[in-house]
Amino acid sequence: MHVLKVVGILICVMALASFAIAAEKNMGIRDTYKVTFDVPTRIGTALLPAGDYVVRHTMEGTDHIMVFKSGKNPEVKVKCTLVPLAQKADTTEKTYKQNAANERVLEELVFRGDTAKHVF
Numbered sequence: 001m002h003v004l005k006v007v008g009i010l011i012c013v014m015a016l017a018s019f020a021i022a023a024e025k026n027m028g029i030r031d032t033y034k035v036t037f038d039v040p041t042r043i044g045t046a047l048l049p050a051g052d053y054v055v056r057h058t059m060e061g062t063d064h065i066m067v068f069k070s071g072k073n074p075e076v077k078v079k080c081t082l083v084p085l086a087q088k089a090d091t092t093e094k095t096y097k098q099n100a101a102n103e104r105v106l107e108e109l110v111f112r113g114d115t116a117k118h119v120f
Contacts, residue, residue, distance in 0.1 A: 028115030032056050042105045044078035080118040089114050
């Protein structure tokens with residue numbers, strides 16, 4: 001009987017650990033997105049040409065990285081910070097600012113259905 005209790009406790013601990021790992025991986029965001037920039041857009045230190053991009057959210061150690069890829073252009077990696085939203089995003093939104101060189105600079109990306117936004 002004692003062995004069954006120990007096995008039961010171990011199963012519970014393993015289940016809780018797997019839930020914690022799954023919640024950490026999910027973070028309320030998807031791994032892959034699609035986004036379109038109508039004009040050249042600066043993200044981090046890179047200036048991306050206008051066009052359609054596949055965007056992947058990856059991790060490099062503890063850093064959140066967004067990887068932008070379009071056609072034959074080389075992929076661009078940019079560090080981002082995830083900021084929780086009060087509720088799931090109803091729409092995909094891009095927030096920009098203009099820099100001194102008159103370039104459009106991406107500050108935030110929010111994807112419909114996510115519960116966190118990407119801040120650059």
